[in-house]
Amino acid sequence: MSGEKTVRGFLGCYQQHDFKGMQAYLADAAEFSDFAFQIQDNAVKAMWHWFCIPYTSRPDPVKVPEFEVISVEGDRVIARYRVVYLYGEALRPVDYWIRATFTVSDGKIVTQTDRFDQISAFEFARMAFGLPVALLAFTPLLRSTVQKKATEKLNKFSQEYGY
Template sequence: MNHPNQQLIEHFYTCFKRKDYKGMQACYADNAVFSDPVFQNLNAEQVKAMWEMLLSRAKDFNIEFSEVSADDGHGKAHWDAYYVFSSTGRNVVNRINASFELADGKIVKHTDKFDFYTWARQALGFSGWLLGWTGYLHQKVREQAMDNLNKFMASK
C-alpha cells in the first residue's frame, strides 16, 4: 500500500486532471506556500486562488502525472501540462518537477520547477525565443501573472 502522503499527492493531481480546483485546494494546509518560476512565494489563499483562476480559464487543458513518491515529510512528482496559452493562443507543453513538504495529511510547501525559456518560446513565440532567457522578460511575466491573480482574487 502506498504511503498516505503519496496518496495525497496522487489525489491532488487526479483532481488537477479533472479540473477540480476545490479538490486541489483541500490538499493544502492553511499555512501552505507555493513557488514556481512565475508565481513566487504565494500563501495558501493565493495558491488556492491561482489554481481556481488557471483551471477556470484553461483552454484545451490536460495534464499527465507520474513518478509520485512520498514519505512522512516530503514528496515529489513529475507532471506535464498541455494547454493553449490564453494571451497568445499558442500551444504549450510544460514539463514540471514538483517537490512537496507535507504535514498532518496536507501540503505545507509546494515548489514547481520548469525551464522558463522553453516555456516562453512556446507560449510567447518569437519574443519568447528572443527574450525568454532574460531577467527582464521573466520579471514582466511574473508581474503580469501576479496582477492577473490579484484581480481574480479581488473579483471574488
C-alpha cells in the same frame, strides 16, 4: 493519510479540474512557487481555482493529461505532471512537464515548488511568446515580466472570486 496519497489525490483533482478538491488537500498556510509565482495562503487556493476553470484570458482550463509520483522521503514527495494550455493574448499552445516537490504534513500540502522538468526557460518562452521575445529568456527580464503579469492576473481573479 500518507504524503504520496495526498499528492496523488491533489494531482488527480487537478486532472478533473476539481479546484475544491485540490483546495481540500492544501494546508491553510500553504506556499507555492514556480517560474511565475511565489504565493501563499488564499492566493494558492485562488490560483488553482483559476487554472481549473475557463477564464476570460484562457478559454479552456489547464489540462493535466498525466502525472507520476517519482519519490517519497518522509514528508517530501517529488512528482512530475504534464500541463497543456493556451497562453497569452495569442492563445499560443504550451505543453510541458513540471517537476514538483511537495512537503506534506498531516495529510495537507504545506509547500509546493514547481520547476520545468524537460525544457529550458528559453524553450518555454518560445512556446508561450514565440521569437524574438523568447530571446528575453537569456535575461532576468523574462521572469520578472512573467511574474508581474501573472500576479496582476491572479489578483484580478482573486478579487472577482472573493479570495
